[in-house]
Amino acid sequence: MPEPEQGVTVGQLLLAEYQSVKDEQKARIGFRDNLLYVTLGVVAAVIAAAAQAGQASMLLALPPVCVVLGWTYLVNDEKISAIGAYVRGELGPKLAALADPGGGFAAFGWETAHRGDGRRGSRKVIQCVVDLTAFCAVPLAALVVFWASGEGGGLLVGLSVVEALAVAGLGAQVVVYAR
Numbered sequence: 001m002p003e004p005e006q007g008v009t010v011g012q013l014l015l016a017e018y019q020s021v022k023d024e025q026k027a028r029i030g031f032r033d034n035l036l037y038v039t040l041g042v043v044a045a046v047i048a049a050a051a052q053a054g055q056a057s058m059l060l061a062l063p064p065v066c067v068v069l070g071w072t073y074l075v076n077d078e079k080i081s082a083i084g085a086y087v088r089g090e091l092g093p094k095l096a097a098l099a100d101p102g103g104g105f106a107a108f109g110w111e112t113a114h115r116g117d118g119r120r121g122s123r124k125v126i127q128c129v130v131d132l133t134a135f136c137a138v139p140l141a142a143l144v145v146f147w148a149s150g151e152g153g154g155l156l157v158g159l160s161v162v163e164a165l166a167v168a169g170l171g172a173q174v175v176v177y178a179r
Helices: 010-053 056-099 110-116 120-149 154-178
Strands: none
Touching (some): 056 120, 110 120
């Protein structure tokens, strides 16, 4: 295959793309993981404020915050997985074909090897439970406390039902994406 005029090879372009997508993946992993800490901090702050004020209606702030943070977490997690799939399915095979046209070389072996761990399935289930707890169970518990308090009029109760539906929708998406 002839080289382009500037002397950049296809292999160099593919390696540059690999570095770029891996940098994006690394940044998304850091951002995604920090969303769990942010969620824990927000939950603690809202619960403390509601307890100090003695107003269960303040707990209604948790569901929308948890849904937004949970959805952002989920979208980033999906992009992280998509980048891994792209490296395994597109970039790796293209580079392997350039390196060994006979077909005996596999590029980026770690991208596939770490997925073969026998405990990967159990870790994914545990992570799904953690995600459901942080982003869904906690705001649903806040709603239960609000409902049990008998506080608020019809408008707040109606809002709380809409929030419960949003949290349930997020929970369904967390389970779907976990597969």
